[in-house]
Amino acid sequence: MNVSGIDAAGFHTNTNHTVQMTTTGTDETATIAHRADTVELSPGGLLMSNIMTPDVERETGVISLSDIGAQIAIDKRKIDKELQTYMDRFGIDHNTEFRLTTTVTGRIRIEGDFKGKKQLEEAINTDREFRNTFARMSANSSLVEAAKRGEEFRRAYEIDPESAVERFAYLLNDSTSYRFTYDYKNGQSVIGVEVV
Numbered sequence: 001m002n003v004s005g006i007d008a009a010g011f012h013t014n015t016n017h018t019v020q021m022t023t024t025g026t027d028e029t030a031t032i033a034h035r036a037d038t039v040e041l042s043p044g045g046l047l048m049s050n051i052m053t054p055d056v057e058r059e060t061g062v063i064s065l066s067d068i069g070a071q072i073a074i075d076k077r078k079i080d081k082e083l084q085t086y087m088d089r090f091g092i093d094h095n096t097e098f099r100l101t102t103t104v105t106g107r108i109r110i111e112g113d114f115k116g117k118k119q120l121e122e123a124i125n126t127d128r129e130f131r132n133t134f135a136r137m138s139a140n141s142s143l144v145e146a147a148k149r150g151e152e153f154r155r156a157y158e159i160d161p162e163s164a165v166e167r168f169a170y171l172l173n174d175s176t177s178y179r180f181t182y183d184y185k186n187g188q189s190v191i192g193v194e195v196v
Helices: 043-052 065-089 118-124 129-161 159-167
Strands: 006-008 011-014 019-022 038-040 062-064 096-100 109-113 177-186 188-195
Touching: 006 159, 043 129, 062 065, 065 118, 065 129, 065 188, 109 118, 109 129, 118 129, 129 159, 129 177, 129 188
Parallel strands: none
Antiparallel strands: 011 019, 019 188, 038 062, 096 109, 096 177, 177 188
16 A cells, blocks of 8 residues: 555554554564665664564665554564463453553553552553563654655645645644554454554
8 A cells, every 4th residue: 555655564544643553463563664764863862763663674774654554563473472471361252342542651551441450550551661661662663654644745746736735734833743543453453653
């Protein structure tokens, strides 16, 4: 699928300002590529890129949206696997439906009502690696969504500046934020980013 010039295999976009990646148990990789998505990094940026994409082999001093997309896919597989392990440990039915989000304090909150919810929420919040992976996946997904929307605005502006500013006015507002979600239903998960 082509999302405003950014190939986002495994990502889905709906009209309510959301980009999503779905896992169905296959060994997928998300590839996000764009002709001008590579930037050179300062020493501080290089350190940050190592935090953003620790599992992705890439050219030293350079990071691309496809590198970030590859890390999102890796992190999603890790979260899926760990979540299944915890669910099995607490006897949680895989047909359960819930959503994971992050609170303003950085805690992972489970939205949904099911037996074992409190134990699961406590377990994932005390698992430092799970929390860090979830936070990185959230931040990287939001960054990709922001880049996608910026590219959409740029292209629309080239065609009709007035219409583009009207259509994308929310991007020019300081209060625009991105809300990452992880939805689990019947053994499958979908991650998304909502613009709020």
